[in-house]
Amino acid sequence: MNDVHSKNGFNPSISRRKFVKGIAAGGVVASIPMSINAKEELPQKVYSSVLSGTVIDLVVEEVVVNFTGSTRIATVVNRSIPAPTLRLKEGDEVTLRVTNKLSEPTSIHWHGIILPFEMDGVPGISFNGIKPGETFTYKFTLEQSGTYWYHSHSGSQEQTGMYGALIIEPKEGEIISADRDYVVLLSDWTDEHPMRILSKLKSQSDYYNFNQPTAIDFINDVSNSGLKVAFTKRQMWNEMRMNSTDLADLSSATLTYLMNGTTPNGNWTGVFNKGEKIRLRFINGAGGSFYDVRIPGIKMTVVQTDGVDIEPIDVDEFRFGPGETYDVIVQPIDNAHTIFAQSMDRTGFARGTLSTAIGLSAPIPTVDKPEPLSMEDMMGSMDGMDHGSMAGMDHGSMPGMASGAMPAMDHSSMAGMDHGSMPGMASGAMPAMDHSSMAGMDHGSMPGMASGAMPTMDHSSMAGMDHGSMAGMSNATPPSKVRHASTEFGPSVDARVDTPRRNLNDPGVGLRNNGRRVLTLADLKTKGGPIDPRPAEREIELHLTGNMERYTWSFDGVEFGKSTPIHFNYGERVRITLHNDTMMTHPMHLHGMWSELENEDGSFLARKHTIPVQPAQRISFLVTADAIGRWAWHCHIMFHMDAGMFREVVVS
Numbered sequence: 210m211n212d213v214h215s216k217n218g219f220n221p222s223i224s225r226r227k228f229v230k231g232i233a234a235g236g237v238v239a240s241i242p243m244s245i246n247a248k249e250e251l252p253q254k255v256y257s258s259v260l261s262g263t264v265i266d267l268v269v270e271e272v273v274v275n276f277t278g279s280t281r282i283a284t285v286v287n288r289s290i291p292a293p294t295l296r297l298k299e300g301d302e303v304t305l306r307v308t309n310k311l312s313e314p315t316s317i318h319w320h321g322i323i324l325p326f327e328m329d330g331v332p333g334i335s336f337n338g339i340k341p342g343e344t345f346t347y348k349f350t351l352e353q354s355g356t357y358w359y360h361s362h363s364g365s366q367e368q369t370g371m372y373g374a375l376i377i378e379p380k381e382g383e384i385i386s387a388d389r390d391y392v393v394l395l396s397d398w399t400d401e402h403p404m405r406i407l408s409k410l411k412s413q414s415d416y417y418n419f420n421q422p423t424a425i426d427f428i429n430d431v432s433n434s435g436l437k438v439a440f441t442k443r444q445m446w447n448e449m450r451m452n453s454t455d456l457a458d459l460s461s462a463t464l465t466y467l468m469n470g471t472t473p474n475g476n477w478t479g480v481f482n483k484g485e486k487i488r489l490r491f492i493n494g495a496g497g498s499f500y501d502v503r504i505p506g507i508k509m510t511v512v513q514t515d516g517v518d519i520e521p522i523d524v525d526e527f528r529f530g531p532g533e534t535y536d537v538i539v540q541p542i543d544n545a546h547t548i549f550a551q552s553m554d555r556t557g558f559a560r561g562t563l564s565t566a567i568g569l570s571a572p573i574p575t576v577d578k579p580e581p582l583s584m585e586d587m588m589g590s591m592d593g594m595d596h597g598s599m600a601g602m603d604h605g606s607m608p609g610m611a612s613g614a615m616p617a618m619d620h621s622s623m624a625g626m627d628h629g630s631m632p633g634m635a636s637g638a639m640p641a642m643d644h645s646s647m648a649g650m651d652h653g654s655m656p657g658m659a660s661g662a663m664p665t666m667d668h669s670s671m672a673g674m675d676h677g678s679m680a681g682m683s684n685a686t687p688p689s690k691v692r693h694a695s696t697e698f699g700p701s702v703d704a705r706v707d708t709p710r711r712n713l714n715d716p717g718v719g720l721r722n723n724g725r726r727v728l729t730l731a732d733l734k735t736k737g738g739p740i741d742p743r744p745a746e747r748e749i750e751l752h753l754t755g756n757m758e759r760y761t762w763s764f765d766g767v768e769f770g771k772s773t774p775i776h777f778n779y780g781e782r783v784r785i786t787l788h789n790d791t792m793m794t795h796p797m798h799l800h801g802m803w804s805e806l807e808n809e810d811g812s813f814l815a816r817k818h819t820i821p822v823q824p825a826q827r828i829s830f831l832v833t834a835d836a837i838g839r840w841a842w843h844c845h846i847m848f849h850m851d852a853g854m855f856r857e858v859v860v861s
Contacts, residue, residue: 258289261296263303267317269339269361269371270310276398276465276472283370284311284361290470291394291494292359292373299354299380305347307339314338317347318362319375320532320798321516321818324349326838329800331362334839334857338363354379355516356490356534358394365403368496368847372396376490377516385512387488387538391479395502395550395559397464397495407848410458414760417462420454420554420579453581454554455757455792456718458848459497461557466498468550468559476570477561481541487563488512489548491535496847499530499553499794499821501720504546504563505574509537511728515817520734527728528553528717530796532819532845535728539563545571553719553794555579580719582824587792589708589825685744686811687786687829692750697766697790701853703756706790709827711809717794717823730806730828733815739805740816741833745784749775753822753844753854755791761853762791762844768853775842777834777860786829789822795849796821799858801840804830819845834860 267286274283274290286292297303309315316338318330328349332338339345360372374392399406409416471477481487489509493500503509503526510521513536521538529535539546545564552558555576562570693705716727755762764772777783785804787797798819806814807829822828843855 258287258293259296260293263297263301265295265303265305267292267305267307268310269307269315269317269366274370276467277400279400281400284315284366285370286317286373290370290467291396292371294374294376294392295359296376296378297351298378299351302348302350306344307347308344309339309341312341314340314363315366315371316361316363317359317371318800319347319357319359321357321534322349322375323352323801323803323836326801326836326840329838329840331800331841334841351377353377353516355513355518356392356492356536357516358492358494358534360494362841365847367494368399368403370398372494374490374492385488385518385536385538386486388485389479389481390488390490392469392490392492393477393479393548393561394469394492394494395498395500396467396470397459397498398467399459399463399465401463403496403847406459406463407851410760410848411852414458414757415452415455417458417460418452418454418554419460419462420456420556452757452792453587454579455582456579457497457499457552457554457793458846460554461552464498464552464557466500466550466552466557466559468548468561471561473558473560473573478567478569479561479563480567481563481565483541483565486538486540489537489539491529491537493529493531493533495531497531497849499528499796500550500559501526501528501553501577502535502548502550503527503574503725504539504548505572506546507539507542509539511535511537511732514733514815515819517816518736519815520736522728522732522734523726524728524732525725526720526723528720528821530794530819530821530845531847532796532798533817533821543571545569547571547573549574551576553717555719577719577723580721582718582792585710586718586824587704589706589710687784687807687809687827688748688750691788691827693752694765697752697754699766700759701756701761701763701768702754702766702790703758704790704792705752706788706825709788709825710823711827713806713808713814713828715823715826730814730821731808733806733817735813735815739813739831740803741782741805741831743782743833745831746781748784748786750786750788753787753789753791753795753797755793755849755854757792762849763853764856769855770853772856774839774857774859777832777858779834779837779860781834783832783834784829785832786827787820787822788827789824792824793846793849794821794823795854796845797842798845799832799840799842801836801838801858801860802832802834804832806830836860 269284269286270288271282272285272288273280283290307317314332316330316332326335328347329335330347354377357375357377358372359375360367374394376392465472469477479487491502508523508525510523511519511527512521513519515534527535541563545562548561548563550559555578558576560573564570691707691709697705714729714731715721716729720727751764753764754766761768789795796819803816804818804820805816806820808814820828820830837860840858840860841855842858843850
């Protein structure tokens with residue numbers, strides 16, 4: 210058995226036998242501060258608390274945790290994983306004092322919250338970060354209600370435990386009726402240092418992928434489809450330099466999947482009385498895991514996404530990516546029901562229970578068999594395509610892309626991403642997310658963000674932006690013509706999709722035709738319609754790009770350290786089209802402004818702050834640039850963000 214498998218107890222047929230090791234009840238085990246002179250007694254369990262009011266103190270520090278049978282150092286808020294749940298009220302002005310007891314800078318980003326950019330919490334973009342020993346005061350008025358969350362935007366702190374739920378109660382009272390209300394915060398934990406993981410991915414992008422095709426799979430394909438078909442299938446994937454099982458960067462070979470900071474064996478439990486309706490506020494706080502969530506035996510009525518109420522819809526299952534939230538209403542019929550959240554790559558799961566008493570449990574479903582990516586996932590729409598020439602996937606002009614010709618990436622231009630310090634992976638050696646140090650990002654000339662203080666920007670060099678059609682635009686439908694920027698034709702991009710899919714009714718790989726009613730983006734209907742009824746004044750097209758062999762991620766083939774900001778004019782209505790040229794689903798999060806998702810015909814669907822874009826898919830949404838300042842825009846898979854899929858947006 211592979212050493213990694215053996216070390217973590219990974220068994221593809223039954224998920225992980227040992228990934229259930231660790232704490233036997235909810236919360237985080239222990240909490241010894243990371244201090245040489247710490248003199249505490251034995252570690253004790255710490256449970257996530259609930260804080261409310263208009264003035265709240267939060268303390269960031271390091272503690273010792275044990276999720277797998279081995280102790281590791283975690284970054285936590287108020288000594289717990291997850292961080293305390295904050296229950297606030299719409300309309301209140303809140304003061305959140307964050308004290309840093311780490312030996313390195315920290316930050317907190319209030320994910321999905323509309324606020325002044327100085328309060329957004331992204332070092333190098335909206336503020337300088339919180340230095341060791343200092344306290345930073347976040348102060349802003351809550352302009353919305355719903356389910357949100359908060360997390361660090363510094364280094365790998367989010368991936369090591371720094372995340373928590375943020376619930377904002379409606380000013381006029383809750384209109385969603387429920388007898389009980391539970392937060393279900395899903396995350397993933399690794400005993401490895403995140404920067405060590407990134408180093409492995411840079412060296413071998415499929416390091417943690419143990420679902421790759423085997424000789425037995427080839428024999429089965431020959432038996433089912435014939436030798437020619439089986440051989441052609443593998444030849445096509447080899448030519449594409451991709452793997453049909455590249456569903457996730459990480460797997461249970463290194464990850465333990467958590468529900469409210471509890472391992473599957475710990476069995477987080479939400480108690481109810483017979484006949485009650487329960488509101489479950491699902492939050493995906495994982496560093497890189499998509500979860501497919503279901504509660505066998507009962508329907509889930511989805512009532513909210515990303516904090517915004519939608520027309521209720523009954524489903525058996527939904528998928529959501531890092532950064533997204535979904536609120537559902539359920540009415541249990543038995544004494545116990547399993548909340549089952551399996552990872553998209555099907556190597557493991559998070560699990561909890563709704564029950565009438567602590568200690569009860571229900572059967573745990575078998576993890577679904579992993580489904581490989583289809584050719585449409587890789588190449589886009591197959592209509593009218595010449596499959597012999599693989600027209601939908603442009604692999605031309607890719608010098609140096611042979612497997613053996615992989616020159617090392619030059620990270621010298623990304624000062625904030627010092628991968629040279631990876632050996633040893635000391636926590637203090639991770640300035641990875643200090644965006645102020647990224648080369649090419651001269652923000653010194655933007656004091657106060659006043660409109661008159663903004664230097665003239667040369668947009669002619671901004672790849673992916675069609676400026677010729679901007680004047681007087683009022684397009685009612687998203688553009689269908691694909692435009693690849695010249696920057697996509699280089700070593701940072703290993704493929705380009707010319708015939709993308711636009712099917713928002715696709716639940717995604719592994720969920721198609723599984724016999725369950727699965728939620729799709731096309732199902733989402735925000736109550737009340739869009740915030741802004743105006744059509745788009747101009748359009749921006751950006752491509753989500755990457756190179757799996759080099760493990761680089763980018764917009765339009767340009768990694769963040771080599772990019773220039775995207776500029777929005779204050780008050781304008783902009784249509785943004787995201788075109789995914791990669792084989793992975795990217796949950797794209799724009800800070801500070803709502804993204805109003807539209808259908809293929811340009812009709813409004815839903816208001817979100819994080820939009821998942823599937824492989825070879827093309828998605829459009831409208832943004833009203835109503836928030837002056839500097840904002841982050843990135844993939845919420847943390848390693849994709851760290852590897853370059855990050856841009857700054859300037860509104861002036």
